[in-house]
Structures are given as structure tokens and as C-alpha cells.
Amino acid sequence: MADYSKEEIKRIEQKWQEKWATDGAYKVVNDTSKPKYYALDMFPYPSGAGLHVGHPLGYIASDIVSRYKRIKGFNVLHPMGFDAFGLPAEQYAIQTGQHPRLTTEKNIETYKRQLKQIGFSYDWDREVQTSDPQYYRWTQWIFMQLFNSWYNKNTDSAEPISKLTLEFEKNGNAHINAVVDEAVAAFTGMEWKAKSEADKEAVLQQYRIAYLSETMVNWCAALGTVLSNDEVKDGVSERGGYPVERIKMMQWSMRITAYAERLLKGLDTIDWPEAVKEMQRNWIGKSMGCELTFPIVKGQESGDKSEASEGIKVFTTRIDTVFGVTFLVLAPEHELVDKITTAEQRAKVDEYVSVAKNRSERERMSEVKRVSGAFTGAYAKNPFNNELIPIWIADYVLAGYGTGAVMAVPGHDERDHRFAKHYNLPIVQVVEGPDVIEEAFVSWEAKIINSGFMNGMVVDDAIQAGIDKVEEWKIGKGKINYRMRDAIFGRQRYWGEPFPVYFVNGLPKLVDDKDLPVTLPDIDQYKPTETGEPPLGRAKDWNYKGHSYELTTMPGWAGSSWYWFRYMDPKNENQFVSKEAQQYWKAVDLYIGGSEHATGHLLYSRFWCKVLKDLGHVDSEEPFLKMINQGHIQGVSKFVYRINGTKQFVSAGLRKQYEVTPLNVDINMVENDALDIEAFKNWREDFADATFILEDGRYICGSEVEKMSKSKYNVVNPDDIVSAYGADTLRMYEMFLGPLELSKPWATNGIDGVYKFLRKFWNLFHDANGNVAISNDEPTKEEYKVLHKTLKKIEEDIETFSFNTSVSEFMICCNFLTSAKCNKRAILEPLVIALSPFAPHIAEELWSKLGHSTSILTSKFVSFDPSFLIENSFEYPISINGKVRAKMNFALDMPKEDIEKLVIASEIVQKWAEGKPPKKVIIVPGKIVNVVL
RNA sequence: GCCAAAGUGGCGGAAUUGGUAGACGCGCACGACUCAAAAUCGUGUACCGUAAGGUGUGUGGGUUCGAUUCCCACCUUUGGUACCA
Known part of the structure; x- marks a missing residue:
């Protein structure tokens, strides 16, 4: 006697989870003759709140694919681990003094317990944790490879720095074509040899892929650290929403810009959602244009119009409009500002520069449309028509993009137009189209006019002609520009990987390979030191052979930028991944995770993968061949409506008649929109004497779909669902909700339908008394047809990641078999195999009831036979x-x-x-x- | 502003090489079982209309024998991005 009851579900799910664990059913071996399949989930940061029902969505999908591929004959790598370094544990440490390691360990324990009870087929022996010294020693090792390499543009590849110094000794840097941070001074082999060690290192820092330099960084005072560009949203920190300002600081950076073109091109070779690819393309921001120099002429007051030796270099994508330039604009930080400003204008310019400097990022962003600037008093000459044009400064020109200076064409650029209007500067039309006095006309198709030799050309031709002219006159050249900046790679924080770097006389040196890992020392407090050094400055006796270590730690994305390789060979003590393991598993075949990592993790991972490939450590150019972004599961919040100034609450249908304030109410006190009034009164003290205006005898709550969050009392915990319905029901219901990629609200109400389906399915195998009853009779034609129609649909759906319709198909099939009273082995056996990726526990149980002594994991998916469908x-x-x-x-x-x-x-x-x-x-x-x- | 995705019953959603719109499930209504309730099972359920019939996939046009699916314009929502020259 066994119904598919709550108790029975619990019994069978526990039974099989234990059996799978003791049998090592999910253990993956590398060496095999089978084809491989690598299905990966984005590993989570283990937060203190644990999992809610939204988190497993993608994990369930990848688990279904993994199990399906396995019974299709693939050797499947399906691992899980934890991105364990991160700010929340550290913030908690600052507040409470508890070591972030303890917090993290506790959270990981919770996550693993929650994940395990959902029945995922992870090989836990391959688990990685980025905060584990045995893991981060390889993160440090990879950093060292990056430090020891440079990007050779001639071979389009990263190469060892030793090759570079060899060439320096021979010929200096004359023949070197490298990606470097700024203009590097030329030197000969002789000069190189004569340089001091410090000078040599200063030069090398301009070449290294991981390098130290003084740069503008996003400083977040509240978090006490710098943040990378992708961690700053709308001028505030992504985590916590604290203000961020731009300051200059000595920082570790990664020369990701060297890979801009390859990161862009590679997008065409991978099967990712178009939206994410587009985000990366925009982030990389390639634009083709022209760099040219406008000669500066001395201030008008001197009456001297002879050309000065210096010029202002600008970058433009619209050289075709160069005859319409009526002024130049420099960024306030531009190095020439000070030099060219005339005495008369000095005061105004200085004031503007200091105001612009102190404006926070936030203000700048929110005041995008506000025009501000100052005239330097200096003039430049337009090399195309020899006209004198004034030079202004304004903060709409960014120091970090292009050359930090623009040629303003107010007729055909909106920002320039706004600026010209505001300061009464001339506007000239050079592109055929509507009049440009009131509004700029921006077109890539029209004809050029009023432009000397360009007259009559279309934009594209005029651009080419302009570039040709500039190159002929030797005042500039055609240039490709990227928006992407090098990535800042240091945090003034404790809970991250220490750098394998120490300093001798201020010069950075790498520790020996044999001394890895450089472990995180214990410290008494997790705050910056009194002198403003990062927390690691508090470590006692922490040094390398008497030399002080780098005190910043690596950013959150360090450990996640290569972890998919570690899963291939997680216990290897000699290499981060063995050649054999890497060549077998190659790259991730299916990567499921959130699109919010588009310009962070997913870009950095591609970057590191390419560097490691260039240096010969791996042979895949791209880490993730196919990616799917799962949608978010939203919460459905419930509201009660308090009549303002009273303790009376009015039911949702009547609330329009009153002035009310909606209050979030715990969703556990609401069933089918009706409020449990007693529970509500007991919920919080101030509601104890509340009164209610009902409709039809019930208090109806309002609903709204919002983010699932504690503060909105709308969080649904998978533990509760598992204990009420079982993991199989949870898994299938999450898939049944809708397409994987879409965001959708969670309503626990609907789960009954899936639960009833599993019970019906169970009943197919049992008689009315709950005894196993399977017939060996030959199925009818109709029964075969339904079976094969189902098998066909399931196979197609899994291949296209359309799991919601698979669940429907199982229901349709089960409904048919139930009404046909079909309990025939020939039908049920292939069906239970097909169901096993979705609902592994019930499938394994029914499989054993069918008389099998081996696990359903070793069965073979039965492919549909079209002859039954004719x-x-x-x-x-x-x-x-x-x-x-x-x-x-x-x-x-x-x-x-x-x-x-x-x-x-x-x-x-x-x-x-x-x-x-x-x-x-x-x-x-x-x-x-x-x-x- | 720009880029991308999406708008279908009370709800989640299904159907696109153009061919029965609303599969499947929830909810709801009615019925069975029960002293009763819960659970369970059965029937019905896009909308208007007693019916015949009509109307319906964000809005307005178009192509077609036929449009949720293709084309044009617009509206709304969500995500991304933001003075990138």
C-alpha cells in the first residue's frame, strides 16, 4: 500500500538521494570513450539569505539537459561550486567581527543542503570554492602569467615578457608593436641596458597585461574600495547603492583593451543570446574614425597669428563634417588646458576646472542636459579651411575617451549644437538636409555641401577622402577607437585573493611559484588601517622574505574568470588544469545563468580564456559555446489597505472609496487573495486591534508582481515547497511556469496541477489498493502512438530548451493513459525513462518497481519511432x-x-x-x- | 535619447517554413462522494448573445483564399546603456 503521499514522497526522495550519494552515481571520470557534454551553471555567491525559488530555475534546466544527455550516451560534466569571496560577508565581518570565512562556510553549508534536496546530478567531488587556498593558488598563478606577458600586435597574441626584454636589449623598442597604456618613449638597445632596474620596470609596466599604474578609478568611500566600471551603475555602487567618485590612484589593472578586437570578433562564433552579445559589443564600443591635429595659434590679444608648435589632437568619426567645425572643446582635465589658457580667461577657466572636478559622477549623470563650459582664450586653425576657431573646455567631453578633445560641428552633432546655442557660437551647415539653426541634423546618408573638395560626396566617401587628406598632410591618420577601458583589478578589501606580489624599493616582484598560495593572513579588524591602508595593512609579520606584500586584494571577478577549467581537473596539485583534461572537455557546451553578468564575468572570462590560450595553457579561444539566460522568478506581493489615520483596513475591492495606504503583508497569511485575519492580527503588535471592512464576508488582498525580497514579505523558500510537495514537483513546476528565458511571477497556487500529474503518473503503475500492477500485454496502436508522440515532443523540447511544453506533453500523455487504464510495461518503461531527467526520484522509484535492479541513470532514452505516428x-x-x-x-x-x-x-x-x-x-x-x- | 526583448482568457502560458487561436495547468461554476468540511473524482469555462450568429492575439493600416505568425506606422511594459565625439 503506497500512495504518492507526502510521507511516501519524502521517503523515496531521501532513499534515492542517499543511494545516489553512496553509489557515487554522479561521479564523472575524464578518461572515457564516450562523447563529452559540459553543462555548467553560473556558480552562486552564497548569500546569507539562502536560496529562494527563483535561484534553482536555471539549475533545474541544466540538470534536465545533463540527465537527458547522459541517457543519450554522453559523458556529462555537470559541476557546482561557489563564488565565495565577496562584499556581503566582509561587510558582516566589519559589523560583527566574525571572520568572513566562517560566514561564508555557514552560507555554503545552507546552499549545499538546499541544492542537494532538489536532487541535482552534480558531482560534488568536483566542487570548487574560490576562497579555498587550494583554488586561489591557481588564481594567483594565472595572475602571475598575466603579469609576465605582453600583447604583441604583430602576432596578435599575448607573449612572455622575457621575449620582450630580449628584444629590448637587442634593438630597444623600435620594432615592437605592442598594446601599451599610453605613448611609450622610444629607446635603443643601448639605452635599455643603461636603464636602472626601476626605470626598466616602469617601462615594462606599460607593456604587462597585468600592470600597476596611476589611473582614474571609481572610488566608493562607503565601501572603502575602488570598483570596476561594470560595478558602477548610475554613478552609485551596484552593491549597496553608495556614491562613487573619480579619483586618481595607484592600481592594478588588466590590459583587456588589447583583446578588444578579438572579444568583438569572437562574438560571431558563439551561440549566445543576441541581447548579451549586443551588450558586449556596445561595451567594447568600436568606432572607426580619424585622429587629426589642429594647430594652436596664440591668443588674439597678442595679434600674433603664427602657428605655435603645438596642436590639439582630436578624434572624430565624422571627418566628413570637418568644414563645419566652428570651435574645439577639451575635457577640463586635458593636459593642454593650463598651457593654452590666456591671462584674461585664466580665472574663469580655473574656476570651471575646479567645479567640474568636484562634481560627482552622480551629478554629472543627472545633469547630462545642462550645458556648461569656459573659453580658454586660445584659438586653433582648421587645417581644412584655415579658419580660426576658439578653443573651449567643457565637461561634456570626456578625458578618457579618444584624445579627450573634440572638433565641434554644431550643425551636425546634438551636443555640439546645444553648446553652440548656449554660448552663441556659429553654426554652419555642411550636410545637405533641413536647416540646422534650430536643431542639429545627423545623417549618415546625405550629401556633403559647403566643404570644398568634399562637395557632393556622400558621407562614406567624404570620410575616406578626409582621411586620405589628413594622411597626405601628415597631420593625423585613420584610427579605430574603443570605448572599453582597461579593467581595474584591485580592491582595498580583505575578503579576496591576496596578490602574489611583494615590493622591493617600491618595485613589484612576483613570489616564487613554489611559495604559492600566498594565503590570506588573519587580522584583528576588517576595516582600513588608521593611515588609510587597506585592511591587510593590519596583518602582523606578513611579508615575503622581509619585503612587504601588496595590500590590496583581487576583485570578485578574479576567481570566476577561469573556474570552468578547474572543474575539469579539480584536484590537480601541479597545474590549474591538466592538458589531457582540458583537451577532453575543451569548453562549456551549455552555460546557464543571468544576463546581468554580460559586461562583467562573461567578458572577463572570455578575456582570461584568450590569454591562457595565447600562452599555451589551454586550447579553447572561447569558454562558453552556448549560453542561455534564465529569466527571473518574481514574487507576487500581497497588500492590505489601511484607511489613512485609522487602524481600519478595507478590502481591495472597496479601497477606491477611501484614502488608503497599501502595506505589504506576508504572503503566508493569504490564501487565494483572502487574508487570514487572525494571523494578521497576531503578526505585529500594532495590528492586534485592527478592524476590517470586508467584501462578501472576506478580506481580499491586492497583488503586485515585484522582485522577490524579504522586505516585501513575498519570498518563497524551496525548502517549504520540497517538504510540502517534494523535489520532483518543485522541479517540474518551475519548468511548467513558462519559457526558461522569460521572467515570470511565482504563484504557489498552480503547483497542485503538477503534483496531481505526478500522482496520476504514479497511479498508472499501481492498482486501487496501491499495489504495483504492471501488465505485460501488447499495447494497442493508439497507445503506441501516444507514447511515441510524447517521446518525440520531449526530445525536441529538450534540444530546444522548451521545458514548459515538455511538462504539458507528459500531462497530456498521462491523461490519455489514465483514461485508457493503460498499465502496460511496453508503454510505461520508455515513458519513465523520458520523465527521469525532470523528476528523477519518482522515476527511479518506479523504475525499481518495474523490476530493475540497476539505476535508471544507466538506462537509455528510447527515441521515437516515426512508424507509429503515420x-x-x-x-x-x-x-x-x-x-x-x-x-x-x-x-x-x-x-x-x-x-x-x-x-x-x-x-x-x-x-x-x-x-x-x-x-x-x-x-x-x-x-x-x-x-x- | 539609443539598443534589445516582449504585449494572446480572471491568471501562468500554448500554437509562427502563414493553415482549426486559447493546448496544458491554475482559478472559477456546477455535480458526485460526505452528517458536514477538506481531500478526491466528473462536467463546463475567451467575450457578447436565449439562439442563429457576431467579435476577438496591444492600436491603426497593408499583403494574402487565409495573419498571433509577414510588411509599415504607433502605443505600452521590461531589461541594458547613457554626453563615446
Whole structure:
């Protein structure tokens, strides 16, 4: 006697989870003759709140694929681990003094317990934690490789720095074509050899892929650390929403810009959502244009119009509009500002520079449309028409992009137009189109006018002609520009990987390989030191052979930028991954996770993968071949409505009659929109004496779909669902909610349908008394047809990641078999195998009830047989003028003429035709008949 | 502003090489079982209309024998991005 009851579910789920664990059912071995499949979830940061039902969505999907691929004959790598370094544990440490390691360990424990009870097929022996010294020693090792390499543009590859110094000794840097941070001074081999060690290192820092430099950083005072560009949103920190300001600081950076072109091109080779690719393309921000120099002429007051030796270098994508330039604009931080400002204008310019400097990022962003600037008093000469144009400064020009200076063409650029209007600067039309006095006209298709030799050309041709001219005059050249900046790679924080770097006389040195890992020392407090050093400055006796270590730690993305390699060979003590393991597993075949990592993790991972490939450590150019972004599961918040100034609450349907304030109410106190009034009164003290205005005797709550969050009392914990319905029901319901990629609200109400399905499915194997009852009779044709239709659909759906429709198909099949009272082994056995990726526990249990002594994990998915699906007749919908009016059954091989005759003769067509002959009859075999009257 | 995705019953959603719109499930209504309730099972359920019939996939046009599916314009929502020259 065994119903599919709550107790029975609990028993079988625990039984099989234990059995799978003791049998090592999910253990993956590398060396095998089978084809491989690598299915990976984005590993989570273990937060203190634990999992809510939204988190497992993607994990369930990848688990279904993994299990399916496995019974299709693949050797499947499906691991899980933890991105364990991170700010929340450290913030908690600052507040409480508890070591972030303890917090993290505790959270990981909770996560693992929650994950395990959902029945994922992870090989936990391959688990990685980024905060584990045995893991981060390899993060440090990879950092060292990056420090020891440079990007050779000639070979389009990263190369060892030793090769570079060899060349320096021979020929200096004359023949080197490298990606470097700024203009590097030329030197000969002799000069190189004569340099001091410090000078040599200063030069090398300009070449290294991981390098130290003084740069503008996003400083977040509240978090006490710098943040990378992708961690700053709308001028505040992504985590916590604290203000961020731009300051200059000595920092570790990663020369990701060297890979801009490859990161861009590689996007065309990978199967990712177009939206994410587009985000990366925008982030990289490639633009093709022209760099040219406008000579500066001395201030007008001197009357001297002779050219100065210096010029202002600008970058433009619209050299075709160069005849329309009426002024130049420099960023306030531009190095020439000070030099060119005239005495008269000095005060105004200084004031503007200091105001612009102190404006926070936040203010700048929110005041995008506000025009501000100052005139330097200096003039430049337009090399194309020799006109004198004033030089201004304004903060709409960014120091970090292009050359930090623009040639302003107010007629054909909106920002320049706004600026010209505001300061009464001339506006000239050089592109044919509407008048530009009131509004800039921006077009890439029109003809160029008022532009000397460019007149009559279309934009593209004029751009080419302009570049040719600039190069002919040797005042500039065509140039490709990228928006992407090098990535800041240091945090003034404790809970991260220490750098394997120490300093001798201020010069950074790497520790020996054999001394890795450099472990995180214990400290008394997790705050910065009194002197403003990072927390690691508090560590006692922490040094490398008497030399002080780097005190910043690596950012959160360090450990996650290579972890998919570690899973391939997680215990290797000699390498981060062995050549054999890497060549077998290659890259991730399916990566499921959130699109919020588009310009962070997903970009950095591609970057590191390429560097490691260039240096010969791995042989895959791209880490994640296919990616799917799962949508978010949103919470459904419930509201009660308090009449303002009272303790009376009015039911949702009547709230319009009062002035009310909506209050979030715990969703556990609401069933089908009706509030449990007693529970509500007991919830919080101030509600104890609340009164209620009801409708139809019930208090109805309002609803709203919002983010799932504690503060909105709408969090649904998977533990509760598992204990009420079981893991199999949870898994299938999450899939049943809708397409994986879409965001959708969670409503626990609907889960009954999936639960009932599993119970019905269970009942197919049992008689009315709950005893196993399987028949060995030969199934009917109809039963076979339904089975194979289901198998076909499941296979197609899994291959296209359309799991919601698979669940529906299982239901349809089960409904049919239930009404047909079919308990035949020949039907149920293939079906239970097909169900096993979705609901592994019940499938394994029923599999054993079918008499199998080996696990269903070792079974083979039964592919559908098309011969069962062949139909010989079809019930045609008969539509008249496009509206379906009747159905008629015809053999599929019946000639069209015969069908037409029968249709025209039919009662229904006769009725609508009212005696007239039809104008036309369209017959699509196996689809439809349409009669046009 | 720009880029991307999406708008279908009371709700989640299904159907796109153009061919029966609303599969499957929730909810709801009615019925069975029960002293009763819960659970369970059955029937019905896009909308208007007693019916015949009509109307319906964000809005307005178009192509077609036939449009949720293709084309044009617009509206709304969500995500991303933001003075990138």
C-alpha cells in the first residue's frame, strides 16, 4: 500500500538521494570513450539569505539537459561550486567581527543542503570554492602569467615578457608593436641596458597585461574600495547603492583593451543570446574614425597669428563634417588646458576646472542636459579651411575617451549644437538636409555641401577622402577607437585573493611559484588601517622574505574568470588544469545563468580564456559555446489597505472609496487573495486591534508582481515547497511556469496541477489498493502512438530548451493513459525513462518497481519511432471565407478533386453558398480546406 | 535619447517554413462522494448573445483564399546603456 503521499514522497526522495550519494552515481571520470557534454551553471555567491525559488530555475534546466544527455550516451560534466569571496560577508565581518570565512562556510553549508534536496546530478567531488587556498593558488598563478606577458600586435597574441626584454636589449623598442597604456618613449638597445632596474620596470609596466599604474578609478568611500566600471551603475555602487567618485590612484589593472578586437570578433562564433552579445559589443564600443591635429595659434590679444608648435589632437568619426567645425572643446582635465589658457580667461577657466572636478559622477549623470563650459582664450586653425576657431573646455567631453578633445560641428552633432546655442557660437551647415539653426541634423546618408573638395560626396566617401587628406598632410591618420577601458583589478578589501606580489624599493616582484598560495593572513579588524591602508595593512609579520606584500586584494571577478577549467581537473596539485583534461572537455557546451553578468564575468572570462590560450595553457579561444539566460522568478506581493489615520483596513475591492495606504503583508497569511485575519492580527503588535471592512464576508488582498525580497514579505523558500510537495514537483513546476528565458511571477497556487500529474503518473503503475500492477500485454496502436508522440515532443523540447511544453506533453500523455487504464510495461518503461531527467526520484522509484535492479541513470532514452505516428486520414477543418464552419474526415491520399467535390456538395457549404457556385476552393493536404464564396 | 526583448482568457502560458487561436495547468461554476468540511473524482469555462450568429492575439493600416505568425506606422511594459565625439 503506497500512495504518492507526502510521507511516501519524502521517503523515496531521501532513499534515492542517499543511494545516489553512496553509489557515487554522479561521479564523472575524464578518461572515457564516450562523447563529452559540459553543462555548467553560473556558480552562486552564497548569500546569507539562502536560496529562494527563483535561484534553482536555471539549475533545474541544466540538470534536465545533463540527465537527458547522459541517457543519450554522453559523458556529462555537470559541476557546482561557489563564488565565495565577496562584499556581503566582509561587510558582516566589519559589523560583527566574525571572520568572513566562517560566514561564508555557514552560507555554503545552507546552499549545499538546499541544492542537494532538489536532487541535482552534480558531482560534488568536483566542487570548487574560490576562497579555498587550494583554488586561489591557481588564481594567483594565472595572475602571475598575466603579469609576465605582453600583447604583441604583430602576432596578435599575448607573449612572455622575457621575449620582450630580449628584444629590448637587442634593438630597444623600435620594432615592437605592442598594446601599451599610453605613448611609450622610444629607446635603443643601448639605452635599455643603461636603464636602472626601476626605470626598466616602469617601462615594462606599460607593456604587462597585468600592470600597476596611476589611473582614474571609481572610488566608493562607503565601501572603502575602488570598483570596476561594470560595478558602477548610475554613478552609485551596484552593491549597496553608495556614491562613487573619480579619483586618481595607484592600481592594478588588466590590459583587456588589447583583446578588444578579438572579444568583438569572437562574438560571431558563439551561440549566445543576441541581447548579451549586443551588450558586449556596445561595451567594447568600436568606432572607426580619424585622429587629426589642429594647430594652436596664440591668443588674439597678442595679434600674433603664427602657428605655435603645438596642436590639439582630436578624434572624430565624422571627418566628413570637418568644414563645419566652428570651435574645439577639451575635457577640463586635458593636459593642454593650463598651457593654452590666456591671462584674461585664466580665472574663469580655473574656476570651471575646479567645479567640474568636484562634481560627482552622480551629478554629472543627472545633469547630462545642462550645458556648461569656459573659453580658454586660445584659438586653433582648421587645417581644412584655415579658419580660426576658439578653443573651449567643457565637461561634456570626456578625458578618457579618444584624445579627450573634440572638433565641434554644431550643425551636425546634438551636443555640439546645444553648446553652440548656449554660448552663441556659429553654426554652419555642411550636410545637405533641413536647416540646422534650430536643431542639429545627423545623417549618415546625405550629401556633403559647403566643404570644398568634399562637395557632393556622400558621407562614406567624404570620410575616406578626409582621411586620405589628413594622411597626405601628415597631420593625423585613420584610427579605430574603443570605448572599453582597461579593467581595474584591485580592491582595498580583505575578503579576496591576496596578490602574489611583494615590493622591493617600491618595485613589484612576483613570489616564487613554489611559495604559492600566498594565503590570506588573519587580522584583528576588517576595516582600513588608521593611515588609510587597506585592511591587510593590519596583518602582523606578513611579508615575503622581509619585503612587504601588496595590500590590496583581487576583485570578485578574479576567481570566476577561469573556474570552468578547474572543474575539469579539480584536484590537480601541479597545474590549474591538466592538458589531457582540458583537451577532453575543451569548453562549456551549455552555460546557464543571468544576463546581468554580460559586461562583467562573461567578458572577463572570455578575456582570461584568450590569454591562457595565447600562452599555451589551454586550447579553447572561447569558454562558453552556448549560453542561455534564465529569466527571473518574481514574487507576487500581497497588500492590505489601511484607511489613512485609522487602524481600519478595507478590502481591495472597496479601497477606491477611501484614502488608503497599501502595506505589504506576508504572503503566508493569504490564501487565494483572502487574508487570514487572525494571523494578521497576531503578526505585529500594532495590528492586534485592527478592524476590517470586508467584501462578501472576506478580506481580499491586492497583488503586485515585484522582485522577490524579504522586505516585501513575498519570498518563497524551496525548502517549504520540497517538504510540502517534494523535489520532483518543485522541479517540474518551475519548468511548467513558462519559457526558461522569460521572467515570470511565482504563484504557489498552480503547483497542485503538477503534483496531481505526478500522482496520476504514479497511479498508472499501481492498482486501487496501491499495489504495483504492471501488465505485460501488447499495447494497442493508439497507445503506441501516444507514447511515441510524447517521446518525440520531449526530445525536441529538450534540444530546444522548451521545458514548459515538455511538462504539458507528459500531462497530456498521462491523461490519455489514465483514461485508457493503460498499465502496460511496453508503454510505461520508455515513458519513465523520458520523465527521469525532470523528476528523477519518482522515476527511479518506479523504475525499481518495474523490476530493475540497476539505476535508471544507466538506462537509455528510447527515441521515437516515426512508424507509429503515420496517419492515413485527417479531419479537415472546412473554412468558408477564412472562418472554420465544419470538419470533414478524408483520407490523406485522397485526390484534391475528390475532396473538393465532397466539400462543395456538403450541407454546410450549400447552406452558406445559397445556391451560388464557390469562386475558389483551396485545399492544403493534411492542413485545411478553404472555400471562397 | 539609443539598443534589445516582449504585449494572446480572471491568471501562468500554448500554437509562427502563414493553415482549426486559447493546448496544458491554475482559478472559477456546477455535480458526485460526505452528517458536514477538506481531500478526491466528473462536467463546463475567451467575450457578447436565449439562439442563429457576431467579435476577438496591444492600436491603426497593408499583403494574402487565409495573419498571433509577414510588411509599415504607433502605443505600452521590461531589461541594458547613457554626453563615446
